[in-house]
Amino acid sequence: MEAEKYAKELEVAVRVVHVACALCGRVQERLFSVNDDHVMSKDDDSPVTVADLSVQATISWLLSETFGSQNVSIVAEEDTEIISKDDSAGLLAAVVATVNESLASAPKYGLQSPETTLETAEVLKAIRRCSSTGGPSGRHWVLDPVDGTVGFVRGDQYAVALAMVEDGKVVLGVLGCPNYPVKTESLDYHYQNHETKSNLASAIPEAWGKGCVLYASKGSGKAWLQPLIAGDNILEWPNYAQLIQVSSIDDPALATLCEPVEKANSNHSFTAGLAQSVGLRKQPMRVHSMVKYAAIARGDAEIFMKFARSGYKEKIWDHAAGVVIVEEAGGVVSDAGGRLLDFSKGIYLEGLDRGIIACSGLTLHDKLIAAVYASWDSSNL
Numbered sequence: 001m002e003a004e005k006y007a008k009e010l011e012v013a014v015r016v017v018h019v020a021c022a023l024c025g026r027v028q029e030r031l032f033s034v035n036d037d038h039v040m041s042k043d044d045d046s047p048v049t050v051a052d053l054s055v056q057a058t059i060s061w062l063l064s065e066t067f068g069s070q071n072v073s074i075v076a077e078e079d080t081e082i083i084s085k086d087d088s089a090g091l092l093a094a095v096v097a098t099v100n101e102s103l104a105s106a107p108k109y110g111l112q113s114p115e116t117t118l119e120t121a122e123v124l125k126a127i128r129r130c131s132s133t134g135g136p137s138g139r140h141w142v143l144d145p146v147d148g149t150v151g152f153v154r155g156d157q158y159a160v161a162l163a164m165v166e167d168g169k170v171v172l173g174v175l176g177c178p179n180y181p182v183k184t185e186s187l188d189y190h191y192q193n194h195e196t197k198s199n200l201a202s203a204i205p206e207a208w209g210k211g212c213v214l215y216a217s218k219g220s221g222k223a224w225l226q227p228l229i230a231g232d233n234i235l236e237w238p239n240y241a242q243l244i245q246v247s248s249i250d251d252p253a254l255a256t257l258c259e260p261v262e263k264a265n266s267n268h269s270f271t272a273g274l275a276q277s278v279g280l281r282k283q284p285m286r287v288h289s290m291v292k293y294a295a296i297a298r299g300d301a302e303i304f305m306k307f308a309r310s311g312y313k314e315k316i317w318d319h320a321a322g323v324v325i326v327e328e329a330g331g332v333v334s335d336a337g338g339r340l341l342d343f344s345k346g347i348y349l350e351g352l353d354r355g356i357i358a359c360s361g362l363t364l365h366d367k368l369i370a371a372v373y374a375s376w377d378s379s380n381l
C-alpha cells in the first residue's frame with residue numbers, strides 16, 4: 001500500500017518535528033520569560049530568526065544523517081543571507097548554540113545526535129543544503145521551519161511544517177503546533193482567554209505538553225495527532241497517537257470559518273462576503289500559521305479560506321503538510337476555482353486560481369466555490 005511505502009519517512013519526519021517544536025518552545029519561552037515584561041522587543045526579529053534558522057539546520061542535519069545526504073533534497077524557506085552579514089556574529093553564534101542544544105536532545109526523540117558538537121561551518125552547510133527548488137520529479141522534503149512568524153513573536157500560534165513531495169505529489173505531511181493544546185475544550189479556552197492561557201497546563205496530563213503534532217500519509221485515509229512530550233519524558237512510538245477527523249457539520253449556520261489574522265495576508269472583507277452569501281453566522285476564528293489546517297483536520301473549524309492580494313504567489317511550504325493532513329482527515333482542499341493545488345512546479349503554487357479553500361466536506365466546499373463564482377466580478381481583488 002502507498003501509505004506503508006513511506007512509513008519510515010513518516011516516523012522520522014514526526015520525530016524531527018518533535019525536536020523542532022521543543023527547540024521553538026525554548027526560544028519562545030526565553031523571549032517571554034524575562035521578568036514578565038519582554039526585554040526583547042516584539043519588533044526585534046532575532047528570536048524568530050534564531051528559531052527559523054536553527055530548526056532548518058537541525059531538521060536538515062537529522063534528515064541527512066538518517067537517510068544519507070546524497071538522498072535528501074530539501075526545499076525550505078530560509079537562506080543564510082541574514083547571518084552572513086558582518087554584524088550578525090551574535091545571531092550566528094546563537095543559532096549554532098541552539099542547534100547543538102537541540103541535536104544533543106535528539107536521542108530523547110529516538111534520533112541520533114552528532115558524535116561531537118557541530119562547528120559553525122557544519123551548521124551553515126546544513127542550512128544551505130535546503131536550497132532545492134523541488135519540481136515535478138524525484139523526492140523532495142518541503143520545510144517551513146517556523147510558519148506564522150508573526151504568531152511566534154506574539155507568543156501565539158505558529159507551526160513547524162514538514163512534508164515530502166514525490167513526483168510532484170505530497171505523499172506525507174507533519175505539522176508541529178507547539179501552542180495548540182491537545183484538548184479541544186482547552187483550545188476554546190485558549191482563544192477566548194488569551195492572557196490567561198498559562199493556566200492551560202493544569203488541564204493537561206503531566207506527560208503531555210501544551211502542543212501537538214499532526215501527521216498523515218497520502219492515501220492512508222487516516223490522520224493522526226500526538227501530544228508534544230513535556231519535561232524529561234521520552235518519545236516512545238506511537239506516543240499516544242490518536243486518529244483525528246474533520247467535523248461532520250455541513251450546515252453553514254453552524255460552521256466556523258478560520259482565516260489568517262493579518263489583513264495583509266488575506267482579504268477579510270472578501271471572505272466575509274462569501275461567508276455571508278453561503279449563510280455562515282459565526283464570527284471567524286483568526287489564527288496565525290498552518291494551525292488553520294490543523295484546526296480543520298481536528299474538527300475545530302469547518303472552513304479555511306485565504307485570498308492573498310493579486311500578484312502574491314503562495315509558496316509550497318506554506319501548504320503542503322496542511323493539505324495532505326486535511327485530506328486524509330476527510331476534508332477537501334482546492335483553489336478558488338475548485339482545482340487541486342499543484343505542488344509540482346517548484347517553490348510556488350503556480351497556476352493557483354485566486355485563493356485557497358479548505359473545508360471539512362464537499363457540501364460546504366461546493367457552496368463556497370459557487371459563491372466565489374457568483375461574487376468575484378464585483379470584488380476588487
Ligand SMILES: Nc1ncnc2c1ncn2[C@@H]1O[C@H](COP(=O)(O)OS(=O)(=O)O)[C@@H](OP(=O)(O)O)[C@H]1O
Binds near residue numbers: 261263266
Ligand atoms: N502579502 C502576503 N500575502 C499572503 N501571504 C503572505 C504574504 N506575505 C507573507 N505571506 C505568507 O503567509 C504566511 C503567513 O500566513 P498566515 O495565515 O499565518 O498569516 S497570519 O499571520 O495569520 O495573518 C507567511 O508564512 P511565514 O513567513 O512562515 O510566517 C508567508 O509565507
Ligand SMILES: [Mg+2]
Binds near residue numbers: 146147148317
Ligand atoms: Mg510560512
